[in-house]
Amino acid sequence: MINSVQNEKIKNYAKLNEKKYRDETNMFIVEGLHLVEEAKAYGIVKEVITTNPNIYGTLVSEEVMKKLTNQKSVVEACAICEKLNKKEITNKILILDTIQDPGNIGTLIRSAVAFGFDTIVMEACADIYSSKVLRATQGAIFKLNIINTNIVEFIKSLKEYKVYGTSLKNGIPLKQIEKSDKLAIILGNEGNGVRNEILDITDKNIFIEITNMESLNVAVAGAILMYELK
Amino acid sequence: MINSVQNEKIKNYAKLNEKKYRDETNMFIVEGLHLVEEAKAYGIVKEVITTNPNIYGTLVSEEVMKKLTNQKSVVEACAICEKLNKKEITNKILILDTIQDPGNIGTLIRSAVAFGFDTIVMEACADIYSSKVLRATQGAIFKLNIINTNIVEFIKSLKEYKVYGTSLKNGIPLKQIEKSDKLAIILGNEGNGVRNEILDITDKNIFIEITNMESLNVAVAGAILMYELK
Structure with a gap:
C-alpha cells in the first residue's frame, strides 16, 4: 500500500493533471469506478489505483487518491491510461x-x-x-x-x-x-x-x-x- | 450615493439573490450593462443601480454592488426588475x-x-x-x-x-x-x-x-x- 504523496510514482502520475504532461507522455487519468471499467474494456489501462482492498489494483491511502484526482470527495478508484492510437478515419x-x-x-x-x-x-x-x-x-x-x-x-x-x-x-x-x-x-x-x-x-x-x-x-x-x- | 451595505433598500434588494424572495416579490436582478439595457427595452426595470456616475441610476459604492451581484469582478450596473406578466400563449x-x-x-x-x-x-x-x-x-x-x-x-x-x-x-x-x-x-x-x-x-x-x-x-x-x- 502506498501511503505517501511523496512516492515517486505517485508524484509522476499526479503530473497527468496538467495538459503539458499528458501531451508529453501520451497518458491520462480516468476517475471513478465506472470510467475505470469502461477504460479497461477498451484495453487502454496501464494501472488501476484504488483505496478499496477488494478492487484489483495498486492500493493507496485516501490522501494519495486525492492528490491523483480532481474530485471533491475521495473516489474509490482511478486508472492511468494510454491515449488511444489513431484508427482508420471513418466516413x-x-x-x-x-x-x-x-x-x-x-x-x-x-x-x-x-x-x-x-x-x-x-x-x-x-x-x-x-x-x-x-x-x-x-x-x-x-x-x-x-x-x-x-x-x-x-x-x-x-x-x-x-x-x-x-x-x-x-x-x-x-x-x-x-x-x-x-x-x-x-x-x-x-x-x-x-x-x-x-x-x-x-x-x-x-x-x-x-x-x-x-x-x-x-x-x-x-x-x-x-x-x-x- | 449609497456607500453602506447596511442600507435598508440595499439589504432588501440583495435578498433577490435567493429564489424564495424572488418568488415572494415577483422581482429579480439583472447584472451587467448589456442585460440592463435589454431589460430597459422590455420595460421591466424598476431601478438601475450603478457604480458609474455617467450612467443614469442610483449611484452606489463597489462594495454595495458586490453585495447585490454574483459576479467575481465588480459590474458597472445592475437593475432591479419585475418579472414579466403572462402574455397570450403562442402557437x-x-x-x-x-x-x-x-x-x-x-x-x-x-x-x-x-x-x-x-x-x-x-x-x-x-x-x-x-x-x-x-x-x-x-x-x-x-x-x-x-x-x-x-x-x-x-x-x-x-x-x-x-x-x-x-x-x-x-x-x-x-x-x-x-x-x-x-x-x-x-x-x-x-x-x-x-x-x-x-x-x-x-x-x-x-x-x-x-x-x-x-x-x-x-x-x-x-x-x-x-x-x-x-
Missing part, C-alpha cells in the same frame, strides 16, 4: 476548431457518438483528456478516433469527402444541403466561429436558420447538423 | 419538467427563442431568474412568455394543440412525427426524463434515433426537436 468526421468550453466539448462528443461521427479532429480546443471533459462524456470518448492536428492540412488530405464549414455570414441554409456518405462537419470557437482560412477551403459553408437570436450554442448547432446530415 | 410551446441544471435551462431558452417557441412552461425546474441562467441566456428570456405552473393541469387546458412528450421507452421516431401549427414539446429531468403522469396524457411520445449512447443531453435533444418540428 463521418466532426472537426472542432478552437472550442474552449469543456462542457461544450463533452456534449459534442456525446452527440458525435450518438449520431455515428466516430472520428473527431481537433485543433487548439479544450483538452479532451482533462478530468472535466472525461467526466462529462462518461466513457463516450473511448469509442471515438480522436486526432489532434492542423485542420487546414487535414482537410487538404481528405479524398472523396464533402467538407462543410459553419458560418453565420454567407452560409447556405442547412435544409438545402445534401447528405453525403463521406462527410466532415466543422464547428468553430464560441465567440469567433470557424477561422476564415478554414472556411476558404471547404466545399460549402452552412448556417442553421434561426430568428431573434444571433447564434445557437455550438454544441446545439453541432448536434442539429449531425442529426440532419448523418 | 409553439416548450414545456420543461424538473430540469435541474441552470446551463441546460439557459441553452434551452436560447434555442427556444431561435426556433420561435415563444412560450415556456416550467414546473420544478432550476430558477430562470437566477443570475447564472440570466447570464447564460443573455437577454433571450425577455423575449419569451414564461409560465411556472402545474404541467398536467396546463396540458389539460390546451385546445387544438398537438402535445408531444419525449421518452426513451416506447417512443415514436422523430422522423415519423408530423408538424403542427399549434404544438407543445415536453422535455424532462436530466436523469429521469419526463414524469409518467405527464407522458400518459400526451398525443404522442417521441424519441430521437441514436446509436451507441443511452441518451442525448436534454438541451441538445430539445434543440433537435424544436428545429425539426418548428
Whole structure:
C-alpha cells in the first residue's frame, strides 16, 4: 500500500493533471469506478489505483487518491491510461476548431457518438483528456478516433469527402444541403466561429436558420447538423 | 450615493439573490450593462443601480454592488426588475419538467427563442431568474412568455394543440412525427426524463434515433426537436 504523496510514482502520475504532461507522455487519468471499467474494456489501462482492498489494483491511502484526482470527495478508484492510437478515419468526421468550453466539448462528443461521427479532429480546443471533459462524456470518448492536428492540412488530405464549414455570414441554409456518405462537419470557437482560412477551403459553408437570436450554442448547432446530415 | 451595505433598500434588494424572495416579490436582478439595457427595452426595470456616475441610476459604492451581484469582478450596473406578466400563449410551446441544471435551462431558452417557441412552461425546474441562467441566456428570456405552473393541469387546458412528450421507452421516431401549427414539446429531468403522469396524457411520445449512447443531453435533444418540428 502506498501511503505517501511523496512516492515517486505517485508524484509522476499526479503530473497527468496538467495538459503539458499528458501531451508529453501520451497518458491520462480516468476517475471513478465506472470510467475505470469502461477504460479497461477498451484495453487502454496501464494501472488501476484504488483505496478499496477488494478492487484489483495498486492500493493507496485516501490522501494519495486525492492528490491523483480532481474530485471533491475521495473516489474509490482511478486508472492511468494510454491515449488511444489513431484508427482508420471513418466516413463521418466532426472537426472542432478552437472550442474552449469543456462542457461544450463533452456534449459534442456525446452527440458525435450518438449520431455515428466516430472520428473527431481537433485543433487548439479544450483538452479532451482533462478530468472535466472525461467526466462529462462518461466513457463516450473511448469509442471515438480522436486526432489532434492542423485542420487546414487535414482537410487538404481528405479524398472523396464533402467538407462543410459553419458560418453565420454567407452560409447556405442547412435544409438545402445534401447528405453525403463521406462527410466532415466543422464547428468553430464560441465567440469567433470557424477561422476564415478554414472556411476558404471547404466545399460549402452552412448556417442553421434561426430568428431573434444571433447564434445557437455550438454544441446545439453541432448536434442539429449531425442529426440532419448523418 | 449609497456607500453602506447596511442600507435598508440595499439589504432588501440583495435578498433577490435567493429564489424564495424572488418568488415572494415577483422581482429579480439583472447584472451587467448589456442585460440592463435589454431589460430597459422590455420595460421591466424598476431601478438601475450603478457604480458609474455617467450612467443614469442610483449611484452606489463597489462594495454595495458586490453585495447585490454574483459576479467575481465588480459590474458597472445592475437593475432591479419585475418579472414579466403572462402574455397570450403562442402557437409553439416548450414545456420543461424538473430540469435541474441552470446551463441546460439557459441553452434551452436560447434555442427556444431561435426556433420561435415563444412560450415556456416550467414546473420544478432550476430558477430562470437566477443570475447564472440570466447570464447564460443573455437577454433571450425577455423575449419569451414564461409560465411556472402545474404541467398536467396546463396540458389539460390546451385546445387544438398537438402535445408531444419525449421518452426513451416506447417512443415514436422523430422522423415519423408530423408538424403542427399549434404544438407543445415536453422535455424532462436530466436523469429521469419526463414524469409518467405527464407522458400518459400526451398525443404522442417521441424519441430521437441514436446509436451507441443511452441518451442525448436534454438541451441538445430539445434543440433537435424544436428545429425539426418548428
